[in-house]
Amino acid sequence: VTDAGRRPVREVRLCLLGFGQVARRWCEIVADREQQLAAQFGVRFLVTSVGTARHGSLHHWPGLTPVELLELAAGPARQLPATGRPGTELVAASGADVLVEATVAEPDGAPVATAHVREALARGLHVVTVNKGPIAWHYAELAELARHQGRQLRFEGVTMDGVPVFNLVEQCLPGVTVLAVGGVLNSTTNFVLDAMAQGEALDAALTRARLLGFVEADPEHDLAGLDAAAKLAVLANVLLDATITPADVPRVDVRTVTTDRAVAVRGAGRRLRIHSRARRAEGRVVTSCELVEVGPDDPSYGVDAMSSLVRLDTDLAGTIEVVERRGGVTQTAYAVLSDLLQIVGQER
Ligand SMILES: NC(=O)c1ccc[n+]([C@@H]2O[C@H](COP(=O)([O-])OP(=O)(O)OC[C@H]3O[C@@H](n4cnc5c(N)ncnc54)[C@H](OP(=O)(O)O)[C@@H]3O)[C@@H](O)[C@H]2O)c1
Numbered sequence: 001v002t003d004a005g006r007r008p009v010r011e012v013r014l015c016l017l018g019f020g021q022v023a024r025r026w027c028e029i030v031a032d033r034e035q036q037l038a039a040q041f042g043v044r045f046l047v048t049s050v051g052t053a054r055h056g057s058l059h060h061w062p063g064l065t066p067v068e069l070l071e072l073a074a075g076p077a078r079q080l081p082a083t084g085r086p087g088t089e090l091v092a093a094s095g096a097d098v099l100v101e102a103t104v105a106e107p108d109g110a111p112v113a114t115a116h117v118r119e120a121l122a123r124g125l126h127v128v129t130v131n132k133g134p135i136a137w138h139y140a141e142l143a144e145l146a147r148h149q150g151r152q153l154r155f156e157g158v159t160m161d162g163v164p165v166f167n168l169v170e171q172c173l174p175g176v177t178v179l180a181v182g183g184v185l186n187s188t189t190n191f192v193l194d195a196m197a198q199g200e201a202l203d204a205a206l207t208r209a210r211l212l213g214f215v216e217a218d219p220e221h222d223l224a225g226l227d228a229a230a231k232l233a234v235l236a237n238v239l240l241d242a243t244i245t246p247a248d249v250p251r252v253d254v255r256t257v258t259t260d261r262a263v264a265v266r267g268a269g270r271r272l273r274i275h276s277r278a279r280r281a282e283g284r285v286v287t288s289c290e291l292v293e294v295g296p297d298d299p300s301y302g303v304d305a306m307s308s309l310v311r312l313d314t315d316l317a318g319t320i321e322v323v324e325r326r327g328g329v330t331q332t333a334y335a336v337l338s339d340l341l342q343i344v345g346q347e348r
Contacts, residue, residue: 007039007042008042009038009042009043009044010042010043010044010344011043011044011045011046011062011063012043012044012045012046012097012098012340012343012344013045013046013047013048013062013063013094013095013096013097013098014045014046014047014048014063014096014097014098014099014100014340015047015048015049015050015051015090015091015094015096015098015099015100015120015125016047016049016050016051016100016102017050017051017087017090017091017099017100017101017102017103017113017116018051018052018100018101018102018103018104018131019050019051019052019055019073019080019102020052020102020104021213021329022102022130022157022329022332022333022336023050023100023102023333023336024070024073025329025330025332025333026066026100026102026333026336026337027047027066027067027069027070028066028070028333029330029333029334029337030045030066030337031065031066031067031070034065034066034067041341041344041345042344043340043341043344044065045065045066045340046062046063046064046065047060047063047064047065047066047069048060048061048062048063048064048094048095048096049090049091049093049094049096050069050073050080050090051084051085051086051087051090052080052084053084053103053104054084055073055077055078055079055080055084056079056080056081056082056083056084057080057082057083057084057085057090058072058080058081058082059082059085059090059093059094061095087103087112087115087116087119088115088116088119091116091119091120091123091125092119092123094125096125097125097126098125098126098127098128098340098343099116099117099120099125099126099127099128100128100129100130100336100340101113101116101117101120101127101128101129101130101131101134102129102130102131102336103116103131104131104217104218105131105132105133105217105218105221105226105227105230106133107218107220107221107226108247109133109137109138109245110131110133110134110136110137110138113129113131113133113134114133114134114137114138114142116134117129117134117138117142117153118142118145121142121145121146121149121151121153122145122149124149124151125151126151126152126153126154126343127142127146127151127152127153127154128154128155128336128339128340128343129153129154129155129157129158130155130157130158130332130335130336131158132155132158132159132227132230132231132234133230135155135158135234135237135238136158136229136230136231136233136234136237136245136246137233137245137246139234139237139238139243140237140243152342152343152346154339154342154343155234155339156335156338156339157331157332157335157336157339158231158234159185159231159234159235159310160308160310160322160324160327161324161327161328161331161332161334161335162327162330162331162332162333162334162335162338163322163324163327163331164322164338165235165310165312165322166238166239167338167342168320168322169239169312173314173317175316176314176315176316176317177314177315177316178239178240178312178313178314179279179280179313179314179315180240180277180278180279180280180311180312180313181232181235181236181239181240181277181278181279181310181311181312181313182232182235182275182276182277182278182279182310182311183275183276183277183300183308183309183310183311183321184273184274184275184276184300184303184307184308184309185227185228185231185232185274185276185308185310186222186225186227186228186231186274186308187305187306187307187308187324187327188209188215188219188222188223188227188305189222189223189225189228189254189274190273190303190304190305190306190307190308191205191208191209191304191305191306192205192206192209192222192223192254193254193257193262193271193272193273193274194271194304194305195208196257196258196259196262196263197262197263197265197266197271197272198263198266199259199263200259201259202254202255202257202259206219206223209305212306213328213329222254223253223254223255224251224253224255225251225252225253225254225274225289226246226251228251228252228274228276228289229246229247229249229250229251229276229289230246231276232246232249232276232277232278232287232289233245233246233248233249235278235310236278236285236287239312240278240279240280240285242278242285244278244285244287248287249276249278249287249289250287250288250289251289252274252289252290252291254274257272257291265293268293269295269296270293270294270295270301271293271294271301272291272292272293272294273291273292273294273298273300273301273303274289274290274291274292275288275289275290275292275300276288276289277289279313299311299321299323302323303323306325306326306327306328307323307324307325307326307327308323308324308327309321309322309323309324310322
């Protein structure tokens with residue numbers, strides 16, 4: 001294939017598991033930039049398989065462009081033509097080069113998404129996941145499988161939507177040892193804590209957060225601290241070589257905070273924030289999670305709703321803090337694109 005007869009353009013075929021907000025937004029972004037991607041990166045993305053839980057599935061060879069896929073899935077029912085098939089079967093039949101894992105967050109071991117990732121790597125596909133479950137629960141095993149298969153496992157979207165954390169360390173901090181990682185990892189809890197500080201009840205704050213679209217499908221993930229625990233497990237497993245799971249990480253349940261306390265803390269000129277941290281200590285990795293009252297001099301004071309902060313303490317590069325302002329679906333969809341472009345770039 002050539003781009004307007006000028007340069008060769010490589011077709012990269014994808015299997016999309018999960019066709020919700022993130023996967024659809026990725027299709028829109030790529031549809032808008034088809035010519036730029038061909039001209040700048042020499043790549044054209046085609047989708048051969050799509051799987052959902054309740055909205056059907058699709059298998060198409062040699063593959064649909066993102067525009068064609070969006071047209072097919074348009075309409076109020078947003079239904080794909082075939083009946084639902086298990087994701088592992090779709091991966092096996094897809095003939096794709098890359099699996100994009102964008103299914104819902106699961107508790108307790110993330111068995112469904114992990115099976116998707118395992119199947120894809122075993123069949124020689126690269127994997128991009130925005131679903132943190134497989135990395136939080138099974139990183140060591142999956143990274144080893146990827147190495148063994150000579151394939152890439154990329155996941156920039158799992159901690160701070162698209163803001164670079166893993167690429168930052170991989171590409172900008174060669175030779176550096178990360179000693180500790182952590183931060184304010186769940187933006188929904190910031191929103192809820194700040195709303196309660198204004199006197200709002202937790203349920204009302206949660207309803208507003210849901211309307212704004214930044215609560216996980218199951219709000220328990222955010223409120224009970226499961227999301228923050230999964231993110232800390234990802235950071236520790238990837239950057240500190242830990243072999244922990246979210247079950248090993250302490251959690252703060254934001255539902256234990258009363259509106260009275262949040263209002264009183266605000267009255268004292270401070271804010272409630274949840275700080276998560278993992279650090280190397282005498283050959284192992286120790287994790288913590290605390291509800292803290294922070295003043296304006298603390299970097300996390302300004303990390304408000306829809307924002308998050310990751311802090312890296314390193315041996316040679318000092319302390320680095322990365323703040324995401326107003327993260328969301330577009331940034332996460334961009335993380336999928338940036339991971340795909342990394343894969344394409346490294347295959348040349
Ligand atoms: N939204 C964000 O800003 C954001 C940010 C960072 C990370 N993430 C992560 O990205 C992932 C996707 O998020 P999203 O917002 O796109 O979620 P979403 O809108 O709820 O979409 C999830 C998709 O997964 C499908 N699904 C569920 N179980 C499945 C299964 N067993 N097999 C195949 N498909 C299945 C759902 O099918 P149905 O359509 O039939 O329900 C739906 O299409 C989640 O893991 C989330 O934690 C999201």
